[in-house]
Amino acid sequence: MTTHTALIVDDEPDIRDLLEITLTRMGIKTLTAADLAGAYKLLEQNTPQLCLTDMNLPDGSGIELVQWIQKNQPSMPVAVITAYGNMDTAIESLKAGAFDFVSKPVELSRLRELVSSALRLSDPDPDIDNGTDEPGLLLGNSTQIKTLRNQTRKLARSQAPVFINGESGSGKELVARMIHLQGPRSKGSFVAVNCGAIPSELMESEFFGHKKGSFTGAVENKDGLFRSANGGTLFLDEVADLPLAMQVKLLRAIQEKAVRPVGDTKEIPVDIRLLSATHKNLAELVQEGRFRQDLFYRINVIELAVPPLRERTDDIALLANHILERIAHEYECAAATLTKDAVTRLKEHNFPGNVRELENILERAFTLCDAEKISASDLHLGNGLGTDDARCAITAIANPALVPEGNIDLEGYLESIERQAIEKALEATRWNKTAAAKRLGISFRALRYRLKKLGME
Numbered sequence: 001m002t003t004h005t006a007l008i009v010d011d012e013p014d015i016r017d018l019l020e021i022t023l024t025r026m027g028i029k030t031l032t033a034a035d036l037a038g039a040y041k042l043l044e045q046n047t048p049q050l051c052l053t054d055m056n057l058p059d060g061s062g063i064e065l066v067q068w069i070q071k072n073q074p075s076m077p078v079a080v081i082t083a084y085g086n087m088d089t090a091i092e093s094l095k096a097g098a099f100d101f102v103s104k105p106v107e108l109s110r111l112r113e114l115v116s117s118a119l120r121l122s123d124p125d126p127d128i129d130n131g132t133d134e135p136g137l138l139l140g141n142s143t144q145i146k147t148l149r150n151q152t153r154k155l156a157r158s159q160a161p162v163f164i165n166g167e168s169g170s171g172k173e174l175v176a177r178m179i180h181l182q183g184p185r186s187k188g189s190f191v192a193v194n195c196g197a198i199p200s201e202l203m204e205s206e207f208f209g210h211k212k213g214s215f216t217g218a219v220e221n222k223d224g225l226f227r228s229a230n231g232g233t234l235f236l237d238e239v240a241d242l243p244l245a246m247q248v249k250l251l252r253a254i255q256e257k258a259v260r261p262v263g264d265t266k267e268i269p270v271d272i273r274l275l276s277a278t279h280k281n282l283a284e285l286v287q288e289g290r291f292r293q294d295l296f297y298r299i300n301v302i303e304l305a306v307p308p309l310r311e312r313t314d315d316i317a318l319l320a321n322h323i324l325e326r327i328a329h330e331y332e333c334a335a336a337t338l339t340k341d342a343v344t345r346l347k348e349h350n351f352p353g354n355v356r357e358l359e360n361i362l363e364r365a366f367t368l369c370d371a372e373k374i375s376a377s378d379l380h381l382g383n384g385l386g387t388d389d390a391r392c393a394i395t396a397i398a399n400p401a402l403v404p405e406g407n408i409d410l411e412g413y414l415e416s417i418e419r420q421a422i423e424k425a426l427e428a429t430r431w432n433k434t435a436a437a438k439r440l441g442i443s444f445r446a447l448r449y450r451l452k453k454l455g456m457e
Helices: 013-025 036-045 062-072 087-096 108-122 143-156 172-181 200-208 244-256 282-287 293-299 313-330 340-348 354-368 387-398 410-428 433-440 444-453
Strands: 005-009 029-033 050-054 078-082 100-103 162-165 190-194 233-237 273-278 302-305
Touching (some): 005 013, 013 029, 029 036, 050 062, 050 108, 062 078, 087 100, 143 302, 162 172, 172 233, 172 273, 200 244, 282 293, 313 354, 354 444, 410 433, 433 444
Parallel strands (some): 005 050, 050 078, 078 100, 162 273, 162 302, 190 233
């Protein structure tokens, strides 16, 4: 069993003793110093797996030590000890590269959690991060994507809140997942939530949970998103869509590291890594008074920009082939490939919807193309409706008697027409899919796709 060593730097003997006793009971050897000079001397002679340092030292600041370790021993996580309520100092230390922080008076349960998380970085899982430029979920060979992968590896070693900024469909959630998977919380849950998809009246219950009977419809206790992510990572996508009233409650939960379920009288501690994202300009929303400045500074400790697809066109061919292989696997069909003119056409496209748009284009082309090669004309770039959607819409419009009166769900209505047509074709051909596809005037691959999409398999 590996024995870990921790360096404790604090000028208060009582605090030093408390930290030393706590870590010794955890089976960790300790080295102690009362100032920066003593810490530097010990670091020149030893290579501890963790450093705990007070922020205010007789001969300088704990941030100076954080910066020195970042430069000279970057694999060593450093946690700083701050004065109670001094959040600005804590955020400054995180920006300098600290792994995490703990406030005085030191809460021992919180300290033990922090130390355990930090030491997991010293014993990395070889399947998570081997130090090489493994693509993981972030595919591509462009300079931009390689830089992004390198940034996610560095940020994975910290507990600092990260704000991921990027256009819709650019892969912000994939970046968040990579930060989670490469960090010490990888064994915990990764909980992703779209803040714009939760009704405002249910938001507090969804985030913080509720007690049974606390309101109409609360038929049982509910943990909520924060507690579901306890020990792991909570990813708040489209955080700009949070109403102001919820922003206040979210800020308190982040600062106190605790949540109060609806209908409960006590707060419950939570241990999460917070990541957030939006395609909107949060700084502008702050100036307009639509997003709280204090929450903005709390979640935007470190900002990470995700490049749009049009800025890394060299990755399009690689991404496209990966997407086509995945689609073929999902629909149990032979994989299709792109012709040179199709790749050229994709590289010329602006992709306002980024990677998500590329996925949609290729899925549509895959289902409509009869051949194993997808050409530029099969991509249907610039068309509003795909050929299949247009066919269904024209069928419905050509027979007005089929269209129900009043407001209708167009997507659902067109799906019902498509379902009926497929059922009739299958019945007429005694469930011979090849014959049914021919009767419908589509490829066998397109029929397989529709059966899966409509849940008719």
